[in-house]
Amino acid sequence: MKWIIKELNNLKKNNLFRRFRIIESACSSTVKYNNKTCLMLASNNYFGLNTHPKVISAVQKTVAKYGSGNVASRLIVNLDLHNKLEKELAHYKQCESAIVYSSGYAANVGVISCVVGKGDLILSDSINHASIIDGCRLSKADVLVYRHCDVNDLSNKLKENRSKYKKILIVTDSVFSMDGDIAPLNQIIELKKKFNLILMVDDAHATGIIDTNFEGIDIHMGTLSKALASQGGYVAGSKPLIDFLRNKSRPVIYSTGLSPADTAAAITSLKIIKRNKKLKTKLLENADYLRKGLKRMGFKVGNSELQIIPLMIGSNNKTMKFQRLLEKEGIFVTGIRPPTVPVRTARLRVVVIATHTRKELDKALRSFNKIGTQLNIIPHDQK
Numbered sequence: 001m002k003w004i005i006k007e008l009n010n011l012k013k014n015n016l017f018r019r020f021r022i023i024e025s026a027c028s029s030t031v032k033y034n035n036k037t038c039l040m041l042a043s044n045n046y047f048g049l050n051t052h053p054k055v056i057s058a059v060q061k062t063v064a065k066y067g068s069g070n071v072a073s074r075l076i077v078n079l080d081l082h083n084k085l086e087k088e089l090a091h092y093k094q095c096e097s098a099i100v101y102s103s104g105y106a107a108n109v110g111v112i113s114c115v116v117g118k119g120d121l122i123l124s125d126s127i128n129h130a131s132i133i134d135g136c137r138l139s140k141a142d143v144l145v146y147r148h149c150d151v152n153d154l155s156n157k158l159k160e161n162r163s164k165y166k167k168i169l170i171v172t173d174s175v176f177s178m179d180g181d182i183a184p185l186n187q188i189i190e191l192k193k194k195f196n197l198i199l200m201v202d203d204a205h206a207t208g209i210i211d212t213n214f215e216g217i218d219i220h221m222g223t224l225s226k227a228l229a230s231q232g233g234y235v236a237g238s239k240p241l242i243d244f245l246r247n248k249s250r251p252v253i254y255s256t257g258l259s260p261a262d263t264a265a266a267i268t269s270l271k272i273i274k275r276n277k278k279l280k281t282k283l284l285e286n287a288d289y290l291r292k293g294l295k296r297m298g299f300k301v302g303n304s305e306l307q308i309i310p311l312m313i314g315s316n317n318k319t320m321k322f323q324r325l326l327e328k329e330g331i332f333v334t335g336i337r338p339p340t341v342p343v344r345t346a347r348l349r350v351v352v353i354a355t356h357t358r359k360e361l362d363k364a365l366r367s368f369n370k371i372g373t374q375l376n377i378i379p380h381d382q383k
């Protein structure tokens, strides 16, 4: 097993070694870390529902009634709660039907490997999430990667390949997880219709935040573990599609069903999101405020439009140094390095949530400015 030590040393040498940091509290707009309260700018708890009293109380009541685990796959133990959640999700996505998986990762892997196979073609955006990539690999279909959000490149690849394949799947994130930019869905849908393809959209970071209920998307995938502050993934679509997944998708058949607590949390969060439109407004206002402030200081934030704001740095070393210096200031942010992002594009992934206050965001901006100038990432003379 010497090769493991060698590989680990290699990672350390290249500033790519990963460690878990230890948090000693619930993750809300703040967390307890290193014995102090830190401002949390790294989670996907977009609406702060992770600690919402209604969500917590629903989970407590549900566990008292249904117990802790689902203790078997859905084909054996299928709770009324599961059906309720799936009905709510289908309604929310304006689809006929929906099915939940034990994670968003399992959903992507489970659906892609189920709807295409050997002899089919997948066209995949170059920075799609790792779970999409793994689903593509598992499917054994041919995969062509098109340039990020580049509809011309996608169109050219389709023209070249349409006649060679019977079944073609286009798959894209709607909001990209490490960049916060948005896929050109309207244009992709036009291509989809023109070339008669299957279109799948991963809404992990869009669920509850932007509306992607477009006609023309065949497979709506999303996660319960981000804005919905639970755990699990979902796929929504036509009734035949969902019946097919229930019969054929391996993570549905060979993995334990969603726990009662997770199911209840997702149902409650979905209800809150549907009723309380202010959460979304607050989230987007916070995102705009922080992004504008960071841009003004001279930070490069790519094409971020929503709650995910990448501070582009490049060097792995500098990125992790920035992360450590922010920790000292009481700010919890995560440095993102390859292979999660392309080589030489290491960055801090800054994420705001709806419950952050202006005062907290101002404190964060002061720290970003201080450390950004100290590390020569932004010019000294700008504010």
Ligand SMILES: *Cc1c(COP(=O)(O)O)cnc(C)c1O
Residues within 6 Å of the ligand: 103, 104, 105, 106, 108, 129, 131, 173, 177, 202, 204, 205, 223, 224, 225, 231, 232, 233
């Ligand atoms: C987080 C994420 C997933 C995986 O979802 P989990 O529920 O965390 O497994 C899938 N796709 C994208 C784009 C994601 O960001």
